[in-house]
Amino acid sequence: AKSQQRAGHFYFSRSMGVEIRERVRMMHALRSGFQRGQLFLHYQPQVDLATNRPFGAEALLRWRLEDGRMVPPDRFIPIAEYSGLIVEIGEWVLRQACAELMRLRAAGHRDFTMSVNVSQVQFRHPHFVDMLRRALLDTGAPPDYIELEITESMAMEEPALLVEKLAQVKRTGVSIAIDDFGTGFSSLSHLQRLQVDRLKIDRTFVTEITGSARGSSIAQMVVQLGRNLGLSVIAEGVEDERQAQILRQLGCPLAQGFLYARPLSPEALLEWLAGNPM
Numbered sequence: 001a002k003s004q005q006r007a008g009h010f011y012f013s014r015s016m017g018v019e020i021r022e023r024v025r026m027m028h029a030l031r032s033g034f035q036r037g038q039l040f041l042h043y044q045p046q047v048d049l050a051t052n053r054p055f056g057a058e059a060l061l062r063w064r065l066e067d068g069r070m071v072p073p074d075r076f077i078p079i080a081e082y083s084g085l086i087v088e089i090g091e092w093v094l095r096q097a098c099a100e101l102m103r104l105r106a107a108g109h110r111d112f113t114m115s116v117n118v119s120q121v122q123f124r125h126p127h128f129v130d131m132l133r134r135a136l137l138d139t140g141a142p143p144d145y146i147e148l149e150i151t152e153s154m155a156m157e158e159p160a161l162l163v164e165k166l167a168q169v170k171r172t173g174v175s176i177a178i179d180d181f182g183t184g185f186s187s188l189s190h191l192q193r194l195q196v197d198r199l200k201i202d203r204t205f206v207t208e209i210t211g212s213a214r215g216s217s218i219a220q221m222v223v224q225l226g227r228n229l230g231l232s233v234i235a236e237g238v239e240d241e242r243q244a245q246i247l248r249q250l251g252c253p254l255a256q257g258f259l260y261a262r263p264l265s266p267e268a269l270l271e272w273l274a275g276n277p278m
């Protein structure tokens with residue numbers, strides 16, 4: 001038993017070593033890829049569930065390697081966070097999304113909104129609010145058409161600090177959505193103190209929605225919660241018409257997902273908007 005334990009321990013350390021080496025390798029690749037312009041954004045339309053009309057888009061980060069292979073954000077964002085690179089990359093994402101919003105406005109889409117994901121590492125950075133103000137000023141993007149998506153797990157940490165920081169962010173004029181809502185353990189009293197504008201129902205609950213009454217109960221709860229607190233609610237990951245229909249029945253006003261559009265390049269988004277007017 002003892003030798004087995006040791007063998008197990010040895011195996012564990014070695015695989016950890018491999019994992020760390022892989023992470024370090026990826027961190028270097030990400031840093032140089034970022035500097036060499038390998039990162040870019042795609043934009044996934046968000047629609048009104050009742051009319052199917054678009055009102056905005058979420059900016060989603062993409063990384064294409066020199067050889068053309070794509071690295072999914074779920075793989076490289078944790079590395080960017082772990083290494084602190086996310087602070088720089090996140091600022092670039094925000095500016096890029098603001099600039100794209102300005103191009104869309106110039107193309108006639110005056111009421112279009114832009115949602116930008118913000119990592120907790122980035123949000124906690126002491127200069128986050130200054131960075132946000134500068135990005136808005138430099139790009140000329142109207143703050144009331146910008147939304148920041150923060151994750152629920154973040155929304156539930158360090159209450160006092162978070163409340164104050166969100167208040168500062170709100171004073172810039174941008175709005176705030178809680179992403180992946182329903183996956184964390186939010187305290188409702190806490191949620192009431194946070195100056196958020198929108199709850200984003202996580203895709204896992206949208207996927208379960210057609211399975212059973214139980215499957216739709218979390219989505220239903222979030223819609224109710226939004227209504228009670230006066231918050232907007234959007235369902236993410238809507239893939240088929242049955243899901244959309246149940247969400248409509250639950251009273252969910254907004255949606256995003258492959259049913260409407262995949263994340264699109266700026267050119268493809270313009271084309272899509274031409275066929276799907278606001």
Ligand code: C2E
Pocket residue numbers: 044059060061062072073074077090093117118119179180203236237238239256257258259263
């Ligand atoms: P998220 O913020 O929850 O973004 C939604 C993810 O669901 C996106 O994956 C999107 O492509 C995908 N999705 C949208 N509709 C559907 C659908 O109908 N079905 C399915 N199966 N998937 C759908 P993506 O682009 O791979 O991004 C993954 C995660 O990476 C994001 O999850 C977000 O947490 C993170 N991420 C992406 N861009 C950024 C960024 O600029 N900054 C930060 N901090 N995180 C980002």
Ligand code: CA
Pocket residue numbers: 058117149179
């Ligand atoms: Ca998001």
Ligand code: CA
Pocket residue numbers: 179180200202203236
């Ligand atoms: Ca999400």
Ligand code: CA
Pocket residue numbers: 180202203
């Ligand atoms: Ca999600």
